[in-house]
Amino acid sequence: MKTELFIYLKNSLLALAFIGLFAGCEREYSDKVDFATFPNNPxxxxxxxxxxxxxxxxxxxxxxxxxxxxxxxxxxxxxxxxxxxxxxxxxxxxxxxxxxxxxxxxxxxxxxxxxxxxxxxxxxxxxxxxxxxxxxxxxxxxxxxxxxxxxxxxxxxxxxxxxxxxxxxxxxxxxxxxxxxxxxxxxxxxxxxxKLGTLGQPKPAIFNGEDRVETTFLDVQIPVTGLTQTFNLASGGNQTVSAAPAYFNFSSTDNEVARVSESGVISIVGTGTATITALLAGVKAAGSLTLEVEGSFETAPVPPARNPEDVISVFSDAYADVPVEYYNGFFIPDGQTTLGGADINIGGDNVIRYTNLNFVAIRTQNTVNASEMTHYHLDIQVEDQQIAPGDFLRILLVDAGPDNVIGTEDDTEASVEFQAPTLISRQWVSLDIPLSDFVGLNTENLALYFFVSDATISNILVDNIYFYKE
Amino acid sequence: MNQKIRLEMSTDILSPPYLKWLGKLSGLKTLAALTGILILNLGCSYGEDQRVANFTEITVQDEFDVNGAPDSSLWNYDIGTRGDGWGNNELQYYTDRPENITVQNGYLIFTARQENFEGSAYTSARILTKDKFEQKYGRFEARIKAPYGQGIWPAFWMLGANSDEVIWPECGEIDIMEIRGQEPTILFGSVHGPGYSAGEAITKRFDLMNDRFDTGFHIFGIEWGPDYVNYYVDDVLYNQITREDLPNPDNWVFNQPFYLILNVAVGGSFVGSPNQETVFPQQMLVDYVRAYKYNGPNE
The missing domain is CATH 2.60.120.430 (Galactose-binding lectin)
Structure with a gap:
């Protein structure tokens, strides 16, 4: 460890040292200067x-x-x-x-x-x-x-x-x-x-090779995902690997709108449009992300201060959250199309964005006993341009029953449905649903927290999911 | 590896280009090559009677230095599918369009495309020197960067000048380079003739170690004299085919002028069809084609 640290230091100081040498006097390098090399044992x-x-x-x-x-x-x-x-x-x-x-x-x-x-x-x-x-x-x-x-x-x-x-x-x-x-x-x-020498035809990709377009907001941070490198092997087959962001050189068509860090995180710094692309070892990666930034994000209303014992929070920055297993179970075999999850961070405020919604569920690691609570709170913003008559968002809760296992006979579930004008396009709406509205639901072992639209409403933002006592 | 092949050869011929390359090699490579020759000399029993053939006089060369269509004084096109995918169930339609064949920046570029054209699902190109350049014996070489992918079949080859008068394979066929796109490190060199054609051709595969044929240029060549064809890739002699290698030595048909052919086929019995992973378009780049006269062995 000691040697290694010394070598690092030497590396960074060498350039400076040389400049100093040349500027000062024209002495030759000391024999003791040796560049740091590491063993190349394969x-x-x-x-x-x-x-x-x-x-x-x-x-x-x-x-x-x-x-x-x-x-x-x-x-x-x-x-x-x-x-x-x-x-x-x-x-x-x-x-x-x-x-x-x-x-x-x-x-x-x-x-x-x-x-x-x-x-x-x-x-x-x-x-x-x-x-x-x-x-x-x-x-x-x-x-x-x-x-x-x-x-x-x-x-x-x-x-x-x-x-x-x-x-x-x-x-x-x-x-x-x-x-x-x-x-x-x-x-x-x-x-x-x-050193095989038989790897050829590199085909790097970002965003799994897709050209994506997204609307986003100032101060949002978006990680570059789907980073891969593919080589053709001597066998003739292709081998794709997941590759860390540091292998890529990212660029933005407008650094005044979006910038990408070396670790592959895009920061939105201005309004306008910017496209993110990447190179890997000089080869252009397939895939891109075009970001349309309209302005600042209107955050959901900040929840009021409450006694900790009066709140059980699933997702909020205002209260301590219970551990969550997932924000999107991706029940694809069951026909789920919904994408997204806890993937937006706006100036430190985490928001869930679901796109292509038909249904999606959050699951807590442990079941939640909300029997002492009176209300289920959610902040919802429908991102669709308009909400047509018949479009709905169903808030569905599933209780695992006394055995704490989902899919057994003691499970109970109930839902409450919302439509326009309660839901307003592109505006945050705070829903405070009395738990008594979930008719027939046991609330001692809550496990799944569903959002269902049957594809009537496609894109929503969700924030501040918690139970509270009045 | 190749030394082994040389040991098996009954050759009495070492070509000057081969010796010339030795001069260019350095250090270990030279040592290895010299060792090979020493073994060869020990192995064969010709002693001091060794004869060496000369291939120093260029008879034709195309360096592809003029942009546009290939030089029409040297090259013809094969067009279409000949109805049967050129005898191999190949899937492409050959055209003379610049989309499929052109000379740019010093390279002859073949482009195989996936597109519906005249009832075929792919297009590509094939050019030949028939009736324009035909030669008996000599060194024939081309510097080529191959395409790759399942179902892609690039080739540099020769047919006997009487190919229109007799039924293939009576005319004889010398394949200087054939590559299966799905085997990017493997080269095939073959001869076809009566009693040894198609699946029964006299062939040898060469596996390029630590490199591929689609990521850089390689020189593919033969040295052809009476009763033998030597196969080279870069500075490696990897095969010799002689009359004695045939099922019946009387069927050696390589004693007449041959013409040159370059093409990129798609699909066909040798490679199978392209699949989902095959990337289109695919390009074969040819830096040059050169032919040298056979001057006979020095006694």
């Missing part, structure tokens, strides 16, 4: 840990999931074995770990992380890649849901832009959970960085 795990390699399981993961297997191996004397727990395993709900070399390595001569792998059954590994070091994770790369079969096969994780990896600590990481409740085992061998 090996991660061949028949054992490579020099400097460490192992850190993720918090909450099965800590003994990783072992060295000397029986089953692709080549040499041993392989890495990973045992993914069954659902409900008390030792951890998933397996996952980071394998860093905290000294850092120069991987810029290589173009891919490769390994041989097989599994106890045909399955998929949720995340596998490199660039995770429990620090900045600046150059994180992973293949989501990598399919692995029961026979040994070689896998290639391309480096989106090798020139970036001059000091990389995160050599390998993975995370995998049970599939359909069942655990499994997979093995990895000959894990190393390679």
């Amino acid at each position: 090996l991660v795990f061949i028949d054992g840990f490579s020099g400097g390699l460490e192992y850190f399981p993720f918090a909450g993961s099965k800590l003994d999931a990783f072992t060295v297997d000397t029986e089953i191996r692709y080549d040499g004397t041993s392989s890495m074995r990973f045992d993914i727990p069954n659902f409900g395993d008390p030792s951890g709900s998933f397996a996952g770990a980071v394998f860093p070399d905290m000294g850092g390595r120069d991987l810029s001569d290589y173009d891919a992380l490769t390994f041989w792998a097989k599994a106890s059954k045909a399955t998929s590994i949720n995340e596998i890649g490199f660039g995770v070091d429990f620090g900045e994770n600046k150059y994180r790369v992973n293949i989501p849901n990598l399919r692995v079969g029961t026979g040994w096969s070689k896998y290639t994780i391309p480096i989106p832009d090798p020139f970036k990896l001059t000091v990389e600590k995160g050599l390998f990481f993975y995370a995998a959970g049970p599939e359909d409740g069942d655990g499994f085992t997979f093995w990895i061998d000959e894990l190393q960085f390679e």
